[in-house]
Amino acid sequence: MAERVSNQSALTWFLQRITGILLAFFLVTHLNVHHLFHDITLEGIINFSGVRENLQASLWWKIYYIVFVPFIVFHALNGLWQIIADFRLKSRAAMIVKALFWILGITLVAVAIMTLSNLFGGGA
Amino acid sequence: MAIFKVFRYNPESYEIARFQEYEIPDTESMTVLEGLYYILENIDPTLAFRSSCREGVCGSCAMHINGEYRLACETQVSDMGHNVTIRPLAHMKIIRDLVVDLTPFFDNYEKIKPYLINSGPVPDKEFKQSPKERKRIDHHVDCILCGACYGSCPVLATDSAYLGPHALLKVLRFVDDSRDDAAYERLAYVATDYGIFRCHTIFNCQQVCPKDLDPTGAIGKLKMKAVKGKLLGKLKKTGT
Numbered sequence: 506m507a508e509r510v511s512n513q514s515a516l517t518w519f520l521q522r523i524t525g526i527l528l529a530f531f532l533v534t535h536l537n538v539h540h541l542f543h544d545i546t547l548e549g550i551i552n553f554s555g556v557r558e559n560l561q562a563s564l565w566w567k568i569y570y571i572v573f574v575p576f577i578v579f580h581a582l583n584g585l586w587q588i589i590a591d592f593r594l595k596s597r598a599a600m601i602v603k604a605l606f607w608i609l610g611i612t613l614v615a616v617a618i619m620t621l622s623n624l625f626g627g628g629a
Numbered sequence: 630m631a632i633f634k635v636f637r638y639n640p641e642s643y644e645i646a647r648f649q650e651y652e653i654p655d656t657e658s659m660t661v662l663e664g665l666y667y668i669l670e671n672i673d674p675t676l677a678f679r680s681s682c683r684e685g686v687c688g689s690c691a692m693h694i695n696g697e698y699r700l701a702c703e704t705q706v707s708d709m710g711h712n713v714t715i716r717p718l719a720h721m722k723i724i725r726d727l728v729v730d731l732t733p734f735f736d737n738y739e740k741i742k743p744y745l746i747n748s749g750p751v752p753d754k755e756f757k758q759s760p761k762e763r764k765r766i767d768h769h770v771d772c773i774l775c776g777a778c779y780g781s782c783p784v785l786a787t788d789s790a791y792l793g794p795h796a797l798l799k800v801l802r803f804v805d806d807s808r809d810d811a812a813y814e815r816l817a818y819v820a821t822d823y824g825i826f827r828c829h830t831i832f833n834c835q836q837v838c839p840k841d842l843d844p845t846g847a848i849g850k851l852k853m854k855a856v857k858g859k860l861l862g863k864l865k866k867t868g869t
């Protein structure tokens with residue numbers, strides 16, 4: 506059993522499961538609130554104002570979306586990385602892909618949080 | 630009567646790989662392995678395949694028979710509908726016809742140290758184990774290393790560095806063994822993306838195992854143990 510790389514995969518595997526379970530909860534709640542049952546519509550049509558009013562209504566929704574975004578980004582990018590990793594890239598290529606995923610992930614979360622804070626604050 | 634369509638390939642000749650058909654006249658109570666022996670002895674002495682015990686113990690005769698990895702010596706021709714298509718195990722170099730180079734398979738097996746590690750003093754007679762402790766490993770020790778799981782695993786199709794279900798099943802066999810005290814060292818070795826975390830829980834290995842073992846389940850258990858070990862900071866990294 507020669508020494509190999511770290512056991513980081515144990516944590517990413519675990520986090521993938523945890524985020525997966527939480528995303529199921531997030532998704533059901535999101536669909537329930539924004540698309541299916543709750544009346545966030547004006548004259549029966551789901552629209553921007555309805556969604557924004559809902560987001561501004563309580564602290565709970567703010568926390569909800571701030572958590573939802575990084576979870577979904579992590580789950581999606583890590584899942585994609587797991588597929589790519591099946592093809593056993595050379596270590597340099599693997600490092601480049603991982604770095605690109607980190608950049609993409611951080612950018613997506615930043616853009617999402619900026620957009621959300623505008624909505625929370627009542628901006629457009 | 631049965632028709633055997635057998636994969637033929639000799640890397641040393643210029644002929645391309647092909648399927649060759651053979652007619653076997655009397656197949657009553659005949660196994661696929663006996664059919665292959667019939668071809669070898671009566672029709673085509675150049676056909677190459679592996680076998681030894683002829684009774685499902687040695688694991689040498691695993692091959693791809695009618696869409697599934699099976700032991701040729703335990704597969705009845707009549708169960709195959711008298712049309713039998715045979716290919717070699719996948720993911721390994723073909724040496725000739727149905728004989729593959731098992732080196733990567735056994736190399737991976739060797740890497741997981743498939744023997745007891747006990748740093749305590751060697752007892753006078755034997756390492757004692759209660760029947761209850763023995764029962765925990767009962768199932769896993771039955772693996773005959775036939776390679777059916779290795780051939781059926783789609784992860785190995787793209788990633789030859791993956792240890793494979795055969796090796797990982799054996800890891801659980803030693804992790805669960807009360808006489809072995811290297812559980813965390815073993816877990817640390819396989820808790821990587823060329824070990825248990827490369828497995829996508831596809832269940833092919835479990836489906837094809839001729840001994841009805843459950844490598845997928847074993848890998849699942851190892852994942853849980855590894856995550857627990859990681860969170861408790863117990864996974865040890867060691868040298869060779």
Ligand code: FES
Nearest residue numbers: 683685688690702
């Ligand atoms: S010849 Fe030994 S298992 Fe089939």
